[in-house]
Amino acid sequence: MASFTLRVNGEERKVEAAPETPLLWVLRDALGLTGTKYGCGIAQCGACTVLLDHEAVRSCQTPVKDAAGHAIVTIEGLSADGSHAVQRAWAVEDVPQCGYCQSGQIMAAVALLARKPHPTDADVDAAMSGILCRCGTYNRIRRAIRRAAQGGRP
């Protein structure tokens, strides 16, 4: 076990963990940030997606030792009240069904729009195809991303 200081959602948090522990389990079990989900543990589903220095990463494949010192943002840190442009677009399109994958979807969309404010369909495919949804919300996700990119307009 070792001690790490993580910068999560703008706060410094100290955790004790084995250095190879995936960030996912540190967030969920040590820090109580359960909005980030476990889906596969092998970077195939993207449910665990968080931002590390504004880039979307799979927290199940990110050892805590590599996350220390970087700015980590989880779904809980996106806004205080669900008012981030991407969250608002998700609400207007009523995207979620079961909702389990949506934290990962939203974090991937936030990273995409930060990099490309006006993504093409191909950009959306490239950025989002790593995040699985079993409920079939992909077309609503695409509409929500378009809406967010257009300042809330459909």
Add this chain to the structure above:
Amino acid sequence: MSAVFKLSRRRFLELSAGAAAGLALGVGRPGRAGAAGTTSFAPSAFLSIDETGAVTVWVTKSEMGQGVRTSLPMLVAEELEADWSRVRIEPALAEARYGSMGTGGSRSIRSLFLPLRQVGAAAREMLVAAAAARWGVDAGTCRAERGAVLHGPSGRRLGYGELVTQAAKLPVPKDPALKSPKEFRLIGKRVPRLDTPDKIDGRAVFGIDVRVPGMLHAVVARAPAYGARVAGFDADRARAVPGVRGIHQVPSGVAVVADSTWAAMQGREALRVTWDAGPNAALDDGAIGRLYEERSRAPEGVARKEGEGAKALERAARRLEAVYQVPFLAHATMEPMNCTAHVRGDGAEIWAPTQAPQWAQEEVAKALGLKPEAVKVHTTLLGGGFGRRSRYDFPVEAALVSKAAGAPVQVLWTREDDMRHDFYRPASLHRLAAGLDGKGHLLAWTHRVVAPSISRQLFGKASRSGDRPDVVEGAWDLPYVAPAIEVDYAVPDVGVPVGWWRSVYSTQTAFANECFLDEIATAAKKDPYALRRELLPGNSRLRGALELAASRAGWGKPLARGRGRGIACHSPFGSHVAEVAEISVEAGRVRVHRVVCAIDCGQVVNPDTVEAQVEGAMVYGLSAALRGEISIERGLAKQGNFDDYEPLRMSEMPAVEVHIVPSSADPGGVGEPGTPPIAPAVANAVFAATGKRIRRLPLAGKLA
């Protein structure tokens, strides 16, 4: 039919656990269980309105994405004339008096459409009566509107919150007047989901997100073959893993209990378990295939026979035969199985993402030697269900691990655990034959279904009602008209656990029916859509859905080079669905460009949810049709994660249109019906595009 009765104050306080509530109502079945609030078998839900006018609806069905935490309160609020912005929901604890809380079979709206409206209507009448008494006027001169009672002549107004104390003293009307559909304000409207805000900011609590003070985390080392048992284990190295707190043998394997999920996983890696291999150690796809083939030679029973049945084939000018096959499928809910349990000496508390809270309660009680009432079951949000979460294996296991550990424990199934220890969509084999006359008219249709029975594995009998076995669902009720029809079956017992998978047997039987019908169309040189229209009764709702899908899809209009269109339809769970798929085949891979669905599901409660469900159900079936396959090797599922069992991804998502047939018929099912038609629609489109008839799913690898 349901009637409304009043809850005793004691029962209500037990239920509401401190909520400030003035008025509580329940639905029950008259003549059962003498006392109010203890009715066992009726569909039931609860309503309370507090002094501030806030309305709480207890939702007895599990929310797994289908929108019941919005649509069920809509039913109450509609008749209550509630102010929708003041309506909130509480998930109900598992209790017998709610009637069945099992969430499956696309039944939630179907079973609660009337009872929940009656709850709302009775409360509205009581609130109106209370206001009329307060004002000393005739109740007939008052009306309820948006959370208040208004007195027309004087313009006086009292909010529901101001009336609850008086209303609670009034007798509950037995037969309250319900609105006519044209008076609906909420039902039929696109009402935003109440659970969306929590699902976009991380607050939503799924089973895996439950946190209980003192809770430990566990994973279980599971059998390497179905039916294998623990022979012994060496836990020394596992115990040495930092954070590991205990190793406990349970019926499903060996549990490693730790301070964190990761420590439990590391502990399991270090654990050495030896297994008694059990009866299925050599089982594989080859053996299962031979068993099916052998059993397909002679039927066990006949599910439907019309006219001369199979004998009519002998006189046909032309005879077609085909064998269709589909594989086992895993549910692969995004949230893998998990459950949190806290077992104490005299009782237990369970937090489970379950579709069957009462069944879990019963079985946990049985496993612990407790009375069901001593087991408190909280239903969390479900990260997908699709039928998998109707089973009680994961709650029972968590209870046993908690008991052994002497602490609250969350047992998490890794993705591999979840995929290799599922109750799979039964693999099936279908022998079909058709007889045509010289002009291409259909004279005879026969269908033999060969599939293991979910019901037999669970309850010992393939047919619980005593008539036909579960395996012929969707086959015996072929919607087409023919002078002779015979549907029979054989039910092999395989060592693979089988279970309900979105649409149960209809995904298998619709694939066989609808592809074979296309083969008949080809043989008769008829258009597949025209042949379906010809063979469906003129007044059939399925034909209405078929016509709507065909017209919106532009059936018959020219397509770009290389593209093909396929159509299929089916009537599962009280609804009628048709789908048209447009595809191309690129480098041996099927690319689906567009899917047009039409559904007749009777009266719609929330069209936005219906569209989402039909689209989602179609996608679920499309993942399976394109590449879904669980194969069996040495008695276990070979596939373990999303790298070898890969659902559809966004880049593969077709454009989808869902059209709803306007209808005021009783509500039909919505969660499942969109699934069965997609595989045959796509396979028929593949034939249209390439001339290749694929009779075995998945499509992947068949077109190279």
